[in-house]
Amino acid sequence: MAAVRGWAGLCGAITLTAMLAACSASPDAPDPRQTTAPTATSAALGDAPSPAPTTPAPPTEVGEASFVSPSGNIGCYLDKSGARCDIIRKDWQPPPAPADCDLDWGAGLSVSRTDEARFTCAGDTVLGGKDKLAYGKSLRAGDFTCSSDRKAMRCENTESGHGFTLSTGQYNLF
Template identity: 45%
Template sequence: MTSFTSPSGNIGCYIDTDYVRCDIKERDWAPPPKPASCPDYTDWGQGLQLEAGKPAEVVCAGDTALTSGNPLAFGDTIVAGSIECTSAPMGISCRDVQHGGEFSLSRQAYHLA
């Protein structure tokens, strides 16, 4: 498993073969309502995750991906299995190049596909 951050440090991610999760410290958006499948003792909406072959989704977890990993410079991409993440001034984008799921995460907004 490899950890990385956005250059600003506002987004922290970890990526492993065919899985990525990114959490965000400060954001201007709110996640969708917490589903019943997310237990009360866990956090909801602090980030996004993508597993190969599945659609991207909002994170329900009691831990964090905000770590002290190395910054991924703007324009750089990190790859693990079929998952690749790219850093840009607008945020972090990750996609499953084999199966098609993806997400983008920034202070201003998030997108799931």
């Protein structure tokens, strides 16, 4: 009886006969609720076809750019030789600093033409850019692209496939 109440709650317009037929159908039988066009009942249940995905806008080509995320928490610098982003507030810790790093360690990430993405060892910062890279937008300088998303900033060497994502909650080197 509980199963019948559940079906009735989800499909109030379906009759008891249709519910019993659906419950007694073999597992390989087609679902009797599916139609080629969504009905008012199936559309209300979320069975309507999804709209076609939108194609993201191509990145804006730049020679170099200094920018921040819309929140201002991440600042980046991008040019044809690489990409670097620094972060102010984060909920994670970088790995221990290497012995040869005598400057500030782990305040950001970078990727260059010849190296994999890595943590920065730097005495400067790329925070404080005046331009904001809006969510859903990307910039490209040569083989390097940085994209701003509500979840993270992503910068990548599109030729090598190396890059990183950076956010308050986590980082990822690839």
